[in-house]
């Protein structure tokens with residue numbers, strides 16, 4: 001029985017073991033060398049061995065791309081572990097990357113304690129959903145570049161492919177915008193509770209994007225509008241934003257301010273900000289927020305969403321918005337992100353828009369595990385233990401919605417109460433392991449009892465990765 005998370009599409013045990021030693025090499029065709037070098041680095045760390053890249057194929061772990069294996073898609077792979085060799089094949093580089101993550105998990109958690117060996121097996125593995133995401137709110141509390149890279153590494157190990165960065169909110173603006181420098185200089189200086197602020201320079205943001213792309217993770221940046229904009233309104237009075245408060249904000253209320261829907265400068269601002277953001281973001285998506293606009297009259301909100309979509313679509317990027325945007329007219333290719341109001345998510349689906357599933361009762365990972373969790377929120381009036389994050393089906397969670405419209409799953413971490421990477425770890429893990437499997441493994445291949453057993457085996461792996469995880473009493477650690 002394997003202990004892989006997420007569970008692969010198919011797995012068969014074979015007889016014998018592939019034993020790794022100082023002689024074991026990695027082989028890959030010449031055109032794969034740069035990728036093979038990067039994959040070798042993570043495998044070397046997992047195996048505690050030199051694993052040189054060589055031509056020879058016996059006693060080796062061999063990587064190959066195959067043209068004609070239509071079962072694999074863009075992200076699938078085949079892995080054959082035999083006593084003599086390990087063969088990893090994929091149709092695309094992402095598949096090789098995921099196969100390497102599987103090999104890392106097939107190795108012992110601490111290769112120094114035992115000579116590393118992998119039990120022989122045969123896998124065919126293809127993800128269920130193309131969208132397997134996590135979100136980090138870097139606006140309520142700022143997380144420096146190194147913290148984001150650390151999260152990216154954690155996500156890669158569990159085969160996530162999307163990191164949504166919630167870059168702006170009432171409490172802080174976290175990205176340098178050259179045409180509006182006060183956004184970051186002034187709007188970036190604050191954070192929730194009066195904690196230290198911060199922002200990413202454009203070079204730092206580009207570095208996050210690059211680091212993520214090397215791990216086959218797409219960054220989805222969000223600039224939240226028209227509410228959740230106090231930091232921008234305070235930094236740029238010329239926007240004539242409307243708010244219950246003046247100046248920078250460090251509390252945790254929501255929906256108390258709005259961009260000024262009737263001022264033309266608002267739309268120049270959107271053009272400038274999203275223009276710079278699009279130029280910095282090679283990925284195909286930009287997120288425009290749209291949630292909790294309680295201070296924007298309904299008709300204004302609808303006009304705003306329509307016009308904002310037109311402007312952002314001009315950048316050539318595809319738009320994502322929280323479900324509330326479905327109160328207005330969505331562009332045909334706008335993706336709605338479901339978090340709370342099922343009727344609005346259904347409305348988006350009824351007009352043919354695709355959905356990302358982030359139900360707050362299942363995958364809002366800032367919600368407490370139980371009443372005594374020291375961090376986090378409880379506004380949903382339902383705690384989220386590991387089983388709650390695991391035991392649901394994104395394709396069935398919204399009754400009446402065509403499963404073909406469901407792109408996948410994304411687990412947000414809002415950071416009103418979370419200020420450090422160690423605190424973020426505690427709320428993400430081990431629930432993020434559950435979400436990884438919700439996104440990757442077919443529903444019929446998932447079972448809570450089996451997941452509990454496998455997750456228990458990941459305790460030492462999480463420790464080896466330096467992750468400060470919650471020791472859930474549901475798991476036989």
Ligand code: ACM
Nearest residue numbers: 291292322339414
């Ligand atoms: C949200 O939680 N306001 C999207």
